[in-house]
Amino acid sequence: MSKIIGEGTQPLICTxxxxxxxxxxxxxxxxxxxxxxxxxxxRADFFEAIANTDEVVALANTIKEIAGDLTIIFTIRSIREGGQTIPLSDSEAMELNAAxxxxxxxxxxxxxxxxxxxHFQQLCKVARENSTKIIASFHNFNCTPSKxxxxxxxxQAEEYGADVAKVAVMPKTLEDVLTLLSATxxxxxxxxIPVISMSMGELGAVTRLFGGVFGSTVSFAVGQSSSxxxxxxxxxxxxxxxIVKKSMGM
Structure with a gap:
């Protein structure tokens, strides 16, 4: 059975x-x-044929079929939030998400x-009609905004009707890492709704290891390649x- 984000006693590991x-x-x-x-x-923004909806849908189905009970997240990360350059407008990317x-x-x-x-709320409506869950995400690869x-x-993620709220930011100091953990x-x-958070880069790596203690429900790990x-x-x-589960009695 697929694992649901926010359930269980430790963060889920996503690759x-x-x-x-x-x-x-x-x-x-x-x-x-x-x-x-x-x-x-x-991460479909890396996929060269992303403009071909039928091909993307077919591969998503193949991935799900092979993965079986493993939970799948489909993501088109925009270039403004650290993704790849793609030949789709924002509205076209939303149409692909809906598909x-x-x-x-x-x-x-x-x-x-x-x-x-x-556009966001329309996607949430389509998702609900098809029993799909929406992760509302925010990324800042330049800095860590205020708490x-x-x-x-x-x-905002909860107010928009999302099922999960995700925030990923870049720290410049250890104080920035504490800001992210405190906000989490x-x-x-x-x-x-469940939250996912991470502070990126080497300084923020500690949040990927111990973010679950502060409430983050997923940690993104290197499987074969890093994203x-x-x-x-x-x-x-x-x-x-x-070790955390054993030592904290979680």
């Missing part, structure tokens, strides 16, 4: 697929499955809060999670 074509994506998938993650994220909800059994679709509110600003992003704990205590700076190998995450 990305970032292949340029079907052959590479499926080879990555085979490699990653051996490492037994909880979730697989297909994934309608024509596949992928469990989660990631949608950035920087999209137009009406208040981060809390606003978490709250605040969101965990206030929101009715963001600071991701930790899945084997290391498993070791740390086991």
């Amino acid at each position: 990305p697929l970032v292949g340029r074509n079907q052959e590479i994506v499926l080879a990555e998938l085979a490699n990653v499955l051996e490492k037994k993650p909880d979730i697989i994220e297909w 994934i909800c309608t024509n596949t059994s992928v469990e989660y679709v990631d949608c950035e809060l920087s999209n137009l509110p009406e 208040e600003s981060l809390e606003e992003r978490f709250t 704990l605040e969101a965990k205590n206030k929101l009715k 963001a700076p600071g991701q930790v190998p899945i084997e290391d995450l498993n070791t740390v999670f086991h």
Whole structure:
């Protein structure tokens, strides 16, 4: 049975697929499955045929079929939030997200809060009609906004009707890392939906290891290839999670 974000006593481990074509994506998938993650994220912005909806839907279905009970997240990360350059407008990317909800059994679709509110809420409507869940995400690869600003992003995700709120930011100091963890704990205590958070890069790597203590429900790990700076190998995450669970009695 697919794992649901926010359930369980420790963060779920998610590994990305970032292949340029079907052959590479499926080879990555085979490699990653051996490492037994909880979730697989297909970063479709890396996929060269992203403009071909039928091809994207078909590959999403193939990934889900091969992955079986493993939970799948479908993500088109925009260039403004750290993704690849793609030949789709924001509205076309939203149409592709909707097609994934309608024509596949992928469990989660990631949608950035920087999209137009009406587009976001329309996608949430389509998702609900098809039993797909929406992860509302915010990324800042340049800095860490204030704690208040981060809390606003978490709250905005819930207000928009998303099922999960995700925030990823870049620290310049260890104080920035504390800001992210503090905002995460605040969101965990206030929101009715699960939260995912991370501070990126080497400074922020500690949040990928111990973010679950502060309320983050997913940690993104290196399966075969990394999709963001600071991701930790899945084997290391498993070791740390086991130690944290044992030592904190979680």
